[in-house]
Structures are given as C-alpha cells and as structure tokens.
Amino acid sequence: MSSSGPSSSGEVPTVLVKDSEGRDLLCFLEQLIPLDGKDYALLTPVDTPVCLFKLRDGDDPQLIDSITSSEPILSVADVVLQEHDLTLVRSAVTLTVNGELDEPEPEDPDDEEGDDESETYELLVSFLVENQEYGLYIPLDPFFVVARMDDGCAVLVEGEDFDRIQPRIEAELDERDLPE
Template identity: 70%
Template sequence: MGESSSLSGSGDVPTIVVRDGKGKELLCFLEQLIPLDGHDYALLTPVDTPVCLFRLSDDEEPELLEGLDASEPILSTAEVVLQEHELTLVRSAVTLTVSGELEEPDPEDFDEEDEENDSDDDDAETYELLVSFMVADEEYGLYIPLDPFFVVARMENDHALLVEGEEFERVQPRIEAELEERESQD
C-alpha cells in the first residue's frame, strides 16, 4: 500500500524540486499553490522523511543542532549508522532527509508512552528517535518530526525557490490565513 494511501486516492500528486540559496535541492510533493503579490507560493511536503539531529546528554534536554555543515563528522557517522538500516542520509535543502524503507510510526505506541510519563514535555511527543550514535564521546540522535513538515517555496518559471528569512516571515502568516480560509470552505 505504501505512501499512496495517505494521498488523495490516485497517488499522482505532482512532485517538484525546491532549491535553496546555496543550491541544495529537496524533492517535494506539491500540496497547495497560493497566489500572493503576483507570485505563486507553493506549500510542499518532502518526499523523503525529514529528520532532525539532536545532541543527547543524560542530564539535559536533547539539543537540536541546526545549520550543520555538510562535512560535519557527526553527519558522516550518521550516514554509516543509517546504512546499516538500509537507509540513506540526504543533505537536502531545508532539512536533512532520510530515504529508504522506514517503518511507519505506530500511533498506538505513543498513547501508551504518553500515559506512562504523563509530563508536560511537548518535545518528546513531536519527535520519534530513528537512530542514536556516538561521536567523540558524545551521543547524538536522528529524530523524525511527527508533526507535518511543510516547506514554502516561490514558483519562478518551472523552478521552486525556497522561501527563507525575511520573505518567509512576511508571507508565512498570509499563507496560513489563506489555508485556514480554504479549509473552512471545504
């Protein structure tokens, strides 16, 4: 069954490659197109599974590591660990992604865990640990965000350019408002 079950029946959602300012690419499904200020903005979701890298320590909260250089030894180690699971780490635009056959997280597993450690820790519920590994006496983990991961891009000719920084801050609230309006019309 695979991925098509969550899409709108036919499974032929268009895909598009998004580029960021550094020329990195990310293959995404096109979810929505939103016209703003004479541009078409696209709301996209990555085709591969997005992952976030955290530094783990026994006595502190996991620390999210962002903006890692692609040559980081941590990422090289993560690649090797993932290969053992027949997965590939992709240094994409926007986020690291993992391609390969991932087991779908089972929502029932979470309910039980949430009841056991009935804490106010929101972060624990929004990420699932994929793999953890050691680099130079420090432990790291790759986590899958469980919330939907959306990417905003501006369409130019046949290309999608990642919306970042100030432009993102400017258009994001308007895109959210437009989506809410569309949903209320359904």
C-alpha cells in the first residue's frame, strides 16, 4: 500500500507556491493528485490565513475579496497586529498572519441565518480607517490551495484552470476516502 500524503515519520513536507503576480505562499503538502499526466498538490498554508471584512453596525460583515497589497487599510492592520506580536503577510492566494495565535474557539459570530455559502470565522482584530471599521477574521474551516507541480516547483492553479480542475480533484479525493 503506498501513500502520497505525509511521510510515516510524521514530518509534513512544505512547498513554496507562486501565483501569476509573483507572490508566494509557504504551504504544507497535504496530498498529491495525478491528473492528465501532471501532479496537482493539495496544500494548506503554514501561516494562518485571514480574511478582511468591512464591519457595519447592524449588518453582516462584508468580505473584501480584492485588495491591493499597498492598500492603506493593510498598513493600519499591520500596526494593530504588531501590538499582538503578529505580522500580516501579503501572500499569494490570501493574506496570512505569522506569529503565535491562540487556538480559535468554534463559534459562528456573525452568521445566524447559516446560508450554505457562508463560512465560519473568528475575529482576530478590528480597527478603524477613516471612520470605517474593519476586521481581520480567521476562517475556521480548512483553507486549501491547489497547485500544479512543474519540475519540483508549485504553480498556483487560478481562474479558469482552477474552475476546470477543482471538481476532478474533489472527485479523486472522494474516491480515496471510500472504505475498501
């Protein structure tokens, strides 16, 4: 029986993933999935992924899913995180936080209706920028990254390529999880 997951010594290999803009993200290699003669890697970030939300009184927080790394909001977030001995990293795929974090407590702080599209988050820090409140939240669901392995280098699978390959990777993983 062979395994394409972590070695039996318990050490999980790490891979540096690059996106189309040249940013990188250090990840743990969780699974290798061969498809169409290429190896695809299922990865999880080494640092803690975080999501930026705009907070509004009485309304659900609004996810900000597109932000440039030079955005003033992130400079303020940097300063706030430094007060907690944490560092904001503008990585490929997602923002991440480097440093010692307390274990998140599973709760659903802002989503009482529970629609299927929503994830569960824990507020890490909140801060004000020009009288607007923002928050950095940690997703409590696992955060996976898909990369294609090319000559030992991991290249992020993005856009249409991701849309095309994701269902096939999920099907392969479902098949692997079936009891023999």
